Amino acid sequence: MPSIRLLQPSDSLVELTTLLHRAYASLARMGLNYTAVDQTPETTAQRIQGGTCWVATHGASLVGTLLAQPTHAKSNCEYFTRPGVACVHQFAVDPDHQGRGLGRQLLQLAEQWAADRGYTELAMDTAEPATHLVELYGRLGYRPVGSVQWRGKVYRSVVLSKPLVAGITPP
Numbered sequence: 251m252p253s254i255r256l257l258q259p260s261d262s263l264v265e266l267t268t269l270l271h272r273a274y275a276s277l278a279r280m281g282l283n284y285t286a287v288d289q290t291p292e293t294t295a296q297r298i299q300g301g302t303c304w305v306a307t308h309g310a311s312l313v314g315t316l317l318a319q320p321t322h323a324k325s326n327c328e329y330f331t332r333p334g335v336a337c338v339h340q341f342a343v344d345p346d347h348q349g350r351g352l353g354r355q356l357l358q359l360a361e362q363w364a365a366d367r368g369y370t371e372l373a374m375d376t377a378e379p380a381t382h383l384v385e386l387y388g389r390l391g392y393r394p395v396g397s398v399q400w401r402g403k404v405y406r407s408v409v410l411s412k413p414l415v416a417g418i419t420p421p
Contacts, residue, residue, distance in 0.1 A: 252313050252352055254359060257303040261312070263291040266305065269312045270294065273342035282377045283404050286340060297340055304359055306343070306352055313344040316356040318363050318372075327398040329373055329409045336364040338374040357390060365414040372414055375407040384408055 257266070270286040278287040285293065298317055306314030317340040322330040330337050338360050343353045364372045375398060376383045384394075392410035399406050 252306040252308040252347060254304055254306045254314070254352075254355060257298065257305050257315075261305060263294050265312050266315060267291045267294045269315060269344060270340060270342050272344055276345070277377070277380060280379065281404065282379060283402070284377065286342065294340075301339070302360075302363055303340070304356055306347075306356065308347065311344075313347045314342065314352050314356055316341045316360055318360040320367070321369070326400060327375060327396075327407075327409060329396050329398075329411065332371075334368075334370040335373050335411065336360075336367070336369040336371070338372060341374065354390065361412065361414055370414055371411045373409060373411040375409045377403075377405040378408050379405055384410070 267289060270289065274284050274286045277284055285297075289297075301317045301319035303315065303317045305312050316338060319337045319339060321333060321335050322337065325331050329335065338357070341353070341356065343356070361372050373395070374387070374392065376387070378384070378397070387410050390412070392412045394408050395411045396409040397406055398409055
């Protein structure tokens with residue numbers, strides 16, 4: 251079973267970026283140009299600044315990751331700038347480890363992180379055509395609250411949010 255911990259300065263951003271590429275490859279095959287499909291390690295580093303990044307490891311390999319960020323001061327997604335809303339980005343599980351609850355564990359950590367800091371919601375976005383992801387997040391308590399068209403993306407994203415209760419571990 252993989253273990254989850256905070257990203258360490260000694261962790262390889264090249265390996266983390268490669269994990270993102272593997273996890274998002276099926277979405278790329280659907281024609282969806284998510285940033286994580288082909289981002290560089292430098293982009294990975296930029297995206298994790300100001301957030302809390304967890305990684306899941308199996309042996310010496312990175313097999314999952316999730317980035318939680320506080321309310322954005324400025325964003326093309328207005329929902330991410332609402333007071334009390336924290337956000338999830340760069341959420342990925344290696345295809346060989348999907349379907350085993352690892353993604354759920356990563357999300358629960360982010361939900362607890364946000365609730366412990368007084369956030370009332372945890373939000374994320376995903377491509378509207380990725381209906382399997384929209385349905386998965388719906389089963390985990392996330393509900394559509396809007397949409398956004400990110401610059402350079404060939405798809406529109408659905409914005410999803412889950413209400414949080416401070417001090418209570420989400421189910």
